Amino acid sequence: MTRPLPPATRRSVLRASLSLITGATALTAGVARAAQADRLADLQTIADIRPAPTVVAPTMIVAGTSGPALWAPVLAPAFSETLPTDGAITLQPTAGRDGVTGANKFESQNAGENGTTLLVPGTAIVAALTGSSRVHFDYQRWLPVFLSIGSPVVVGRVDFRRSLRMLIGDHPVRVAVSTPDGPELPTLLAMTILSMRPVPVSGIASSAAALDALRKGEVDVVQLPPDAARPAMLQDLAREGFEALFALGQQTDSTVPDFTSRFTALRGHAPQHPLYQACYGAAMAAGIDAALVLPMLTPPAQTARWRHAAQLAAVRPEVTALARQYGTRVVTGPDVATLFRSLTPDLSGVLALRRWLAERSPGWRSG
Structure with missing residues (x-):
C-alpha cells in the first residue's frame, strides 16, 4: 500500500504541474500569434501586388451619325477617367443615321464578357417598335447606364x-x-x-x-x-x-x-x-439623343462600376455643357432604368x- 505524500510535497508537485501547463499554453499562444502575423504579412504583400478590380479596356460601338457621333468624343474620355479600366476606351463608329446598323453589330458580337458597350440614338428603338425588318436586336435586353434625352x-x-x-x-x-x-x-x-x-x-x-x-x-x-x-x-x-x-x-x-x-x-x-x-x-x-448601354449578360459588379462611373461623368463640365448645347438633360442612376422601361408599350x-x-x-x- 502506497503512502500518501505529505501535504508540503503535494503542494510542490501541483505548483510544478501548473507551471508546466502555463508554459505550454503560452508557448502555443506565441506560436499561433507568430503564424497569424506571418499570414497577415503575406496577405498585405498580395494586396500590395494585386491592383484594385478593373474593367477590361472597353470598346464603345458608336451607332449612327447623329447624336452618338457627337457624344462619343466627350463620353469616351470622361468614362476613361471615372471608370477603373486597364486602358482607354476605344471608339468603333458604324454607318447609318438611325443607329440600327450599330445596334445589330452590338447584338451579334456581344456576350457580356468582352467589355463592349453601345452608344445608340433613340431612333434605333423607334425602328424596333415598328417591327422593321432591318432590326436584329432586342433593346429590352440592354442595361442602360447613361441617357441624354430631350423633348421634341x-x-x-x-x-x-x-x-x-x-x-x-x-x-x-x-x-x-x-x-x-x-x-x-x-x-x-x-x-x-x-x-x-x-x-x-x-x-x-x-x-x-x-x-x-x-x-x-x-x-x-x-x-x-x-x-x-x-x-x-x-x-x-x-x-x-x-x-x-x-x-x-x-x-x-x-x-x-x-x-x-x-x-x-x-x-x-x-x-x-x-x-x-x-x-x-x-x-x-425619339427624344433620346444618345443612350449608353451594356449587354444583358454583363456581370453585376461590372454593371455597378459602369453606373457609378456614369454618375461621376454626368457632372463633368464638358458633359453638362454638351447637354445644354443640344437641349437635353443627362439621366443616370436609378432613373435610367425607370425611363428606359417607359419606352416599351404593352403587347396590345x-x-x-x-x-x-x-x-x-x-x-x-x-x-
Missing part, C-alpha cells in the same frame, strides 16, 4: 376644333418626315389620336429643311428636335403664325404643353386611343402600332 416639339398650323369634316375622318395634315417610320413617327401617331389624317411628306431629314418646307406651305406640321426647339426659335415661329402645338416626351419648357395636356384641354379627357401607349413610347425614344400597344402602320403604309407609298 411639334410646330405648325392645325385646326383641332371638331367639325363635320373631322368627324368623317377626312382632315388631312401634311407632316414633314424623314421616313414614315422614322423619328417623326410620334407626330403621325399624335395626329391620328387627335382625329386627324396624317399625310407624311418624306425625304425631309433635317430641322432646317423641315422649317423651310413649313414656311413655303409644303407641310402643315413639323417635329423639331430639342436643339432646334429653343424658346427663341419658337417665339420667332409664333411671330410668323406657327404655333408650338405640343411637346413630345418629357419637356423642359413649361410654356409648351405636352401631348397629354394638349389632348385633355381639347377633348376634356385624357387620351384613351389604342395608339396612345405606342405614341408615348415612340415619343420618349405594339400590335396596335404595327396594325396601324400596315393599314397606312400602302397609301403613303402610293402617294
Whole structure:
C-alpha cells in the first residue's frame, strides 16, 4: 500500500504541474500569434501586388451619325477617367443615321464578357417598335447606364376644333418626315389620336429643311428636335403664325404643353386611343439623343462600376455643357432604368402600332 505524500510535497508537485501547463499554453499562444502575423504579412504583400478590380479596356460601338457621333468624343474620355479600366476606351463608329446598323453589330458580337458597350440614338428603338425588318436586336435586353434625352416639339398650323369634316375622318395634315417610320413617327401617331389624317411628306431629314418646307406651305406640321426647339426659335415661329402645338416626351419648357395636356384641354379627357401607349413610347425614344448601354449578360459588379462611373461623368463640365448645347438633360442612376422601361408599350400597344402602320403604309407609298 502506497503512502500518501505529505501535504508540503503535494503542494510542490501541483505548483510544478501548473507551471508546466502555463508554459505550454503560452508557448502555443506565441506560436499561433507568430503564424497569424506571418499570414497577415503575406496577405498585405498580395494586396500590395494585386491592383484594385478593373474593367477590361472597353470598346464603345458608336451607332449612327447623329447624336452618338457627337457624344462619343466627350463620353469616351470622361468614362476613361471615372471608370477603373486597364486602358482607354476605344471608339468603333458604324454607318447609318438611325443607329440600327450599330445596334445589330452590338447584338451579334456581344456576350457580356468582352467589355463592349453601345452608344445608340433613340431612333434605333423607334425602328424596333415598328417591327422593321432591318432590326436584329432586342433593346429590352440592354442595361442602360447613361441617357441624354430631350423633348421634341411639334410646330405648325392645325385646326383641332371638331367639325363635320373631322368627324368623317377626312382632315388631312401634311407632316414633314424623314421616313414614315422614322423619328417623326410620334407626330403621325399624335395626329391620328387627335382625329386627324396624317399625310407624311418624306425625304425631309433635317430641322432646317423641315422649317423651310413649313414656311413655303409644303407641310402643315413639323417635329423639331430639342436643339432646334429653343424658346427663341419658337417665339420667332409664333411671330410668323406657327404655333408650338405640343411637346413630345418629357419637356423642359413649361410654356409648351405636352401631348397629354394638349389632348385633355381639347377633348376634356385624357387620351384613351389604342395608339396612345405606342405614341408615348415612340415619343420618349425619339427624344433620346444618345443612350449608353451594356449587354444583358454583363456581370453585376461590372454593371455597378459602369453606373457609378456614369454618375461621376454626368457632372463633368464638358458633359453638362454638351447637354445644354443640344437641349437635353443627362439621366443616370436609378432613373435610367425607370425611363428606359417607359419606352416599351404593352403587347396590345405594339400590335396596335404595327396594325396601324400596315393599314397606312400602302397609301403613303402610293402617294
